Amino acid sequence: MKPKPYPSSMPRRGFLALAGAGLALAGCADGALGDLFRLHYRQLRPADKRRIFERLEREARARTGVAVSIGDPAPLPGVVFAFALNLRVCNGNRRCVEACARENNLPSDPEIRYIRVLESERGAPVLERPNAYYQGRVPADGQRYLPVQCQQCANPPCVKVCPCQATWQEPDGIVVIDYDWCIGCRYCQAACPYHARHFNFARPSVEPDRINPAQAYLSNRLRPVGVVEKCTFCLQRTRRGRYPACLEACPTGARKFGNLNDPESEVRRIVASKPVWVLKQELGTVPRFYYFFA
Amino acid sequence: MRTGSTRGTSLVRAFALGALLGCASGLGCTQPEPSLSRPATSSSATPAATVEVRSPYWPTYPCTQCHEHRPGTANPKPRELRSFHGSRHSLEHGSISGWCYRCHAQPNLDLLVLDDGSTVSFEQSHAQCGSCHGEKLADWRQDIHGQTTGQWNGARVRRTCVYCHDPHRPKIGPMIAEPAPALPRTAPPTPRPRT
DSSP states (O other), X not given: OOOOOOOTTSOHHHHHHHHHHHHHHHHHSSSHHHHTTOOOGXXXXXXXXXXXXXXXXXXXXXHHSOOOEEEOOOOOTTOOEEEEEETTTOOOOOHHHHHHHHHTTOOBTTBOOSOEXXXXXXTSOTTSSOBSOOOSEESOTTEEEEEEOOOOOSSOHHHHHOTTOOEEEOTTSOEEEOTTTOOOOOHHHHHOTTXXXXXXXXXXXXXXXXXOOEEETTTTSOOOTTOEEOOOTTHHHHTTTBOOHXXXXXXXXXXXXXXXXXXXXXXXXXXXXXXXXXTTGGGTOOOSEEEEOO | OOOOOOXXXXXXXXXXXXXXXXXXXXXXXXXXXXXXXXXXXXXXXXOOEEEXXXXXXXXXXXXXXXXXXXXXXXXXXXXXXOOSSGXXXXXXXXXXXXXXXXXXXXXXXXXXXXTTSXXXXXXXXXXXXXXXXXXXXXXXXXXXSSOEEEBTTSOEEEEOGGGTOBTTXXXXXXXXOOOOOOOOTTSOSSOOXXX
């Protein structure tokens, strides 16, 4: 049977010509449609970045009514960040979790929290049967607490599996994500052995009065739906010399942060003088998050 | 290139391995590799930081606004003193509980006394704590113990001991934890019981 011909009012060539013209116009247009054809973050010029950030600021303003400012602090030369955590004093109070949520504009419904505190019985192998859902008075009798977040591994499996290079490791050791490049395949979430990556199944929304307006493009700006996010060692703070929000909130002084290349830094001194260990060392991820007892 | 003190070459090799792995991923990082040779002298200087003294002081400070310079107790033997100020001056501090003059100087109650008999002001109270807790003081001077705020690469502000520890009841008590994370949507409504 002879197949029905295409309607003559829209021949194939005409349709392709129309679509091509439309795409070309969109490429020239300013706005989200125009940025669909932009280059990777690492190839952008400062003027391009500034244009993109201004568009994102406008969109955030329109969506939430809050005047945010999106910056792009560069990695400091010669700096490699590391975290050290004193497990003898951590009592599982979760102030770090809440401070991180506040600083990084994490949504509550559905909930995303970069830090998970694992409670396990003292004396047992630490991660055999942890409980992340404890409540009430801490520390509970006979329990030990272990906060886990992105370890900013020196040999990150998440970076290796990303099919589009939306995530990469910066010179200062922080593994970052370009939320506008991420396609949401969640390979990185599957590859991470520490369950440190979180996916936005729904459009994340934060109460306008809880939004932190001091944002950075690669860290705590308001994310779109369908992208992966994770702890970035608060690069919007740490690349400007400040301590991460979780450290400042910790009431027991368990968290220590600094530059591994600086002999005066507390993390360097901890790694040099205290017995430290890392999680899942046998996997060879070389985490930059050290645990110690002191 | 600055080198710091290291405890063993195996640890330094771990640093070098970490640096090499970071560079081998081809991302163009240029951090200097640590030296593999042991330095001649180890750096024992404490990093520069301003010590943030706890403020405000006790509302009853200075003590001499109410108490005259007392000549001190007639009996210098360490023993439990019955407190006649009520619970405000009670003392639960390990083996010195009850003996106020282990830390408070006599006759000048506006000073603290160290174990060698010398006195320090309340602004140097960390020296007082460190006279028994030397290991903690050494850690505190390197920002390993306690709370440090400010700039990690510049002006650090190190909080003094009494910022967190009440000297008369120094053990940090229990707290109520912030709420637990939300259960996954497919989880049963009750949290997983402890096993």
